[in-house]
Every structure is written in structure tokens, then in C-alpha cells.
Amino acid sequence: MKQTETKHPVFAVVGHPNKGKSAIVSSLAMDDSIAVSNIPGTTYRRQSYPLKVDGKIIYELYDTPGFQRARQVLAWLKSHDVSADRRHEVVQAFLNTHRDDSRFHDEVELLTPIMEGAGIIYVVDASKPYGEECEAEMEILRWTGQPSMALINHIDKEDYSAEWKRALGGYFQIIRTYNPMQTDMHQQIAILESMAQLREEWTVQVKASIEFFLHYREQMLERSAAAITRLMHQALSHVERLALASENANEDDKARLKERYKAYLRTEERTTQAEIERIWHHEHLHAEITPMGFEQMDLFSEESASVFGLTRKELLISGATTGAVTGAGVDLLFGGATFLLGGAIGAVVGGVGAYVAFDELSEVKLLGKRLGKRYLEMGPMQNRNFPYILLGRILYYTVMVAARSHAKRDSLTIAMDSTFKERWLDEKVQKSLEKYHKQWRSGKGMDDEMLKSYEALIEKILKKLMEEL
Amino acid sequence: MHLKDYIDLYTLLKGDLSTRQERRTFGLAHEALTSRPLSLLKAWVDEKMRTRQTEQAGEKVAHLLYHTTLWLTLLAFVTGIFSGIGLLSYNGHAPVNLIYFLALVVLLPLVTMTLALLSMLRAKRARNTLVHLSPAYLMERMALFFTKKEDLLTQVEINPMLLNWIVIQRSQLLALAFSVGLLLALLGVVATRDVAFAWSTTLQIDAAAFHRFLEFVALPWRSWLPTAVPSLELVEQSQYYRLGGTLSKEMIEHAAALGAWWKFLAMATLFYAVLLRALFYLLATWGLKRALKKATLALEGAEELLRDMTEPFITTSSMEKTQRGDVVKKGYGRIQEALKLHYDVIQGWAIPSQQLSLLCEVMEVSAPVCVEVGGNNTLEEDQHIVAQSSGEVLLFVKAWEPPTMDLMDYLEALSRQAESVTVVPVGTEHTEYKPKESDQAVWTDMIAKADLSKVWIT
């Protein structure tokens, strides 16, 4: 066998076709671009997924095609029988002889990284009964002489792990269970720790990779908080202007301005959602289901307000409504007359929230001449409830994306959960948020320090939400 | 970090397409600056600007502001000189009333500095009226208007807080230049002419009170420069009543002594108008620097850029994107709807014989020969079984196990030997041996793809 040329640890995820190898690699490598499907033979070429930190490879993970002609390979190996210490040479000879043989394409693909020094991660699906056909595979792997471990996956609900463990025990010292559909840092760390045991000289680096993963996750949370902060800042302080053709603004102009103001806010929300997807490496979500999830629940819809918004009582508690409220102010707060109606709608939708009429987001002001033109202006956001709705929605979205396994290929269904608000918004948080909302509302702008502390607050909320999952 | 760099960073960030990797590479190459975000940003701007040929907005704006400042400062200086000369000019009829001059070098600076202090405290406010009323601001607006450079400033959106500080600092500079002009004028006039200073006011202030006031004004230098404080005597002597019409005799007698005022006036100018103002200028410069720092960090994208440069760049995904294997989906003609009761041979692919006979019972099929194939059999054993097979063969396969090429090889060999082969995917006992639909589909597709003439599937 070629001695390891590369210094870093390498692992090859191998097994029977369609047992979730690619799903496991997707999850370990946090890569949602890997082809995962219930069609056997989906993966037909080995592919490396290195963990790189600043360009330096910490370890490398290989996804491989499944065994197709294991018995025939084993027969070939056995026909060249030698003493046990030289068996890996026979495997190498097999590779050399069959490199261009299309019949053994898959076996060559999967054995190559192993013969180049990769540790073996053998994947089985313990939701199906144990089958003898894997014995040839395990035997071949044993011939390679490489350190190995078995990973038990459950594609379905049934559990045959007892019989699998008995069988695997004869071939592997380390047997672990792993669920690629779950994003659980502890699970990931546990697997990495097992992988670290495969070979002594790998231990340090694989353990280091655990630290990097934790760091990586921290980065993602921080960046999400930064993106959310940006969204809140942009959306709440935005001022939309409309240049008027004539001296006076008519209702049409006002309606146009309102539409543009809303469109801006929707775009900002969508942009941030995409950013969150990018941060958590769920880019394909974006491509597949564009205005994902919230499609049926527009930012300005009644449902949205009742699920994510605050009730009148909560708004009062937060201090959002202290101080004199005059004229349009009342409408801006609660949506005026529609409020009562909204309460009923909210109850129907399942929330207990107050409904906010979104015709009244902010006042429309007529500005004097500026560069020889008259302007209509709307913003910054005056509606007291809107910040909570916007923040609630983006937090919810972030948690959904962050908690989604990279092995999943179905579309993300956002089951609306009106208890979400209770999971993060208590009186204390609300009071601290209100301070910032007020600042935005005032149009005074925020300095970098205030934005930073807002970001820290968001990060804390996110962490709490993620821990609860 | 200068205003130029701020504006350059602003424009660069707007159109920046650099990847996280590129940014991190830059950050690593400048690792010494990691703990100094502003220097790091500056280094980044410098690097990016080096590759650009044309003069950038930052350069232009900085240039423009520099020149307006320069010209306005000169203007203030000259105005200071002329105001000084004007105030001190002695027309021969009446002595110079030093109250005007005192107002200009003590009262005015104190008032404007209070305003400056207020505007500094409120510099965060975007539309700070104090700042916008400042003569420096208005003068600059006018200068920009007349040079037709106004549009340049609208191209870049400068942080309002930063703009406020620029105006505040500039005001201090202009006031300082004006004061220096005054001081020079005073010294010049005193050196070249004899000036009889006097004081005169309609208010009922006696010499003693005025003296107390002057002593108070002279507080900063009273102790170490007593000659620059007018004595009570001098104050009495130099009081002047315009209503009296002519100069009093006493005054004429003491004409030489009256000149002693100049030291006091010079010290007052030096201390209140020049030194204090210089202090304010320093304060404003410091404030501007801080504002520049804050504004730079608050630029959209700056924080992210810093983060990208200083945080380890971790990737886990592959360089190349995977390609999916082609899925051929075509209908298959040889589908057996129902099983017969009897077959010539029944085989189970990797199904041990015990399970196989159970399966035959459940599926209500029988055959003289029931054997396991595949699984743990050697290839020779399978070949032997194939050789023995003839007639109609029923092949049970585990539906949940995907068809491997090993099986397809076997099927091909078998179909050459037998009359017909019917492949029956079965489920687990949980589903009463009924295969899952998706598994069934996988098998049908696979058999269709192989397209062996005598092979059927249920």
C-alpha cells in the first residue's frame, strides 16, 4: 500500500448502494450540494470534502459510490491469496489491473482513496434486516488493512440494529449510530471523536477539527445575527421617497408610494433570508423554492401579524406606547378601527395576537421642494408592532434553516407555529428591543456601538432558540 | 484613516465583489493589523486603490475640502487683520474704545465656543441646526455653490455625524485664523502708532467695578504677568465720556500711560481668542478623528469585511459540484401482474433457504427446487445453480436492497439458461412482504434499464 502521502487524516465513507453514504457526508461536511437520492447508484464518482481552515486541510472526507460487484472483487482477491500481512498488496494489484475496467468502476472509485491511506467509515442501514450481501464488502475492506469503523444509519423507522451490531462486531472495533437528518453538534462531535481514534497520528488533527467546527458554528450564528441586525436597521430606518410630477399629491401617488415602501421591505426580508441560507450553506433552498415558506404568509398579512406580532397588552407592557399618542399615532400603533376586527381574525388564525392594519405603517409626508421637485415621503417605520413581526419572522426563518440537515433534499415546509413568540420574547427581551425600535422610529439613526449591542442581543436570542431545538 | 480613505472605502464597498477567501488571504497577509481594525481597513483600501488609475471620489472630495478650507482660512485670517485694524484705528478725535475690541476677543469667543461645545455634544444628530447655522458651514456651501462642485458631495453619502464634525472642526480653524489675524493687527497697530485706549459705556459702571471685571478677565495671567493687568488708576484715568465732548485734561496728561492697555489686550486676545480656540480646535480634531473611526466602522459592509479578513476561513464543501447520475425512466413491457402457483425453480437473492421457504408459503408459490443465490454463495456455486436452472424461474429479491450489478450479472446469466425469469421484489415481514412503492419503482427501473428479453418483473 502507498504510505500516506498527505499528512492530514482522510476518511472514506463506503458501503452498499443507497444506504445514506452521501447523506452522511452532506451532514458531516455541511454541504447541501451533494447528490442524495433514493435511486441507487446516485454517486458514481469519489469526491473529496475537505475541512479547510485558511486553506489548510484539517481532514478530508470522501463520498464514494456503493459496492456493485463485491463478490466478484472478493473472488479475484482470493484467487491471488497471500499471507494476511500482504493482502493489501493484492487489493492494490486489483486496482492496478482494473483501473480502466468499466465493470469495476465503482469498486475502483471507492477503493482508491482507501488504498491511498483513508480510514474506512462503513455505512449500513439498520432500519432494514441484516443481509448477507454485505459480508463480501466487509471482507474486501478488511483486506485493505486500513483502520475502520461502522456507522449505523436508520433510513426508516424500523430497527434491526441488534442484529446489525452482532454482524458488524466481527469486522469493526468501533460501531456508532448516526442520524444525518439531524443537526446536532453533539452527535457530530461524537462521530469526530470516534474518527480520531482510528489512527493514533490522526487524533490531534481530528480533535482540532472539533474545535474548528464549534468555531464555525459560532461564526454562522454571529453572521446570522449581523444579517438580522442589518435587516432591522435597513427596514426600520428606511425612508421611501416619491418625486411628484405636479404640485400636489393625489391619492394615486400616495398609494404608489405605499406600495413601493412595502415592496422595499419585502425585498429586504427576502434578501436577508437568502443571506441566512448562504451563511448556513443551504443555497439550494433558495434555488428550489424561492419565496420559500412565507409565500402564503406575506410580511403584511393578517396571519403574520397574529403569529409574530404583539398583542395590544404586550405592546403596552413593552413601553412601546408610552408617551402621548396623537392623531395618526393611534392608527399607527394598532391599526385603529381595524383593530377589533383584527382581534377576531387573529383568534381564527390561531394566534392570540392583535392584528395590525398595514395601511398604517408610517405617515406619508409631503416634502417641500428639493432640487426643484416636490416629494412624498414615507418612513422611517412608525408602526410599533411591525418590528416584532419582522424580527419574529426572520428569527423563525433563521432557526428553521440553521436546524435543517444538509442531507435533506425535500423542500422546507414551514409549519407555522404561533407559540414561537413565547420561545424567545419575554418581557425583559421586549423591553431591551423596544429601546432600539424607538431609536429607529425617531429617525435619529444609530451609531456603530448601538448596532453592535443590538447584534449581541440578537445573537443571544438566536443561541437560546438553537439550544432549545 | 482620513476622510479620503473613508470615502474610498465607501465607494469600494459599494461595488466590491471579493470573495471571503480573497479577503481572508488579505487578512492573513496583514496579520499584524488584526487587532487594529482601522489600519486593516486602510491597508485594504490602499491595496485596492493601487490598481485603479483614475482619481477616485475620495481623492476628489478630500482635495475639494482641503482647498475650500485653505481659502476660507486665509479669508478668515485677512478678515481678522482688517477687523483688528479697523477697531484700533484712532481718528484723532476720540480715543479707541477698547470695549469693542474686548467684546471681539473675549465675549465672542466665549459665546461661540459654548455653541461649539453644544454642537459637539449633539453631533450625533443628523440634522443639527447648530452645526448648520455655523458660518463655516454656510461659507462652505457658498464656496461649493460658486465653484459648481456641489454635485460631487451628493455622489457620496457621508455619514451625517461625520459631516457635523467636519463642520465643527472647520469652524474652529476659521475662528482661530480670524483670532490670529486680530492679534497680529493689534501688535502691528501698537508697534506702528501710538494708540490712546479708553473705555466708555452708557451703563452705570464705575471704574472700580470695571477694574474688578478686568481683573477677573486677566485671571489666567494675573499672577505671572502683572504688567499685563491694568491698574485701578489706569482704569480711572482712561474712562471716557463721549458726552463730555472733548478729552479730559487728565487723559491727555496720561496719554503715554494709556498705551499700557495694549499688553492687557494682547494677553486677552492671546488667551481667549487664540489659546482657548486652539484648544477647541484640538478638541474638534480629536472628535473628528473619533467620528471618522466610528463612521468608518459603521459603513455598510465594513464590519463584514473586517470579519472576513480576521476570522479563520473554514470550508467543508467540495471544490467541484457533484453531478447526478442519469436516471433513465422508461416504461417496461414485461410486467407480470400475478404469480403462478408453480414454477420450475424458485430462487432467493441473498435470502437464506429457511426464509425462502417461508416466503414461498406466504406468497403461495411452489417449485421442486428452492435455493438461495447470491449472498454468501461463491461465484462458482451460483454458476452451478444457473447451469441447473431451466424452465420458468421465480427470483425473489429483497425490495429494500437496491439491485447491484452483481445481481444483474447473475440475472443475465440466468436468463440465458432459463425459459423465463420473473423477478419478485418483496418487503419485510413488517409490511407483510409487500414492497414499498418507491423500492418497487427502483427495481422496475433497473430491470427496464437492463432490458433482458426473458426477464419479467412483478
Ligand SMILES: Nc1nc2c(ncn2[C@@H]2O[C@H](COP(=O)(O)OP(=O)(O)OP(=O)(O)O)[C@@H](O)[C@H]2O)c(=O)[nH]1
Ligand atoms: N429518513 C432518512 N432518510 C435517509 C437517511 N439517510 C439516508 N436517507 C435517504 O436515503 C436515500 C439514499 O441516501 P444517499 O445518501 O443518496 O445514499 P448513498 O449511500 O449515497 O447512495 P448511492 O450514492 O446511490 O450509493 C436518500 O433518499 C436519503 O434521503 C436517514 O437517516 N433518514
Ligand SMILES: [Mg+2]
Ligand atoms: Mg451517494
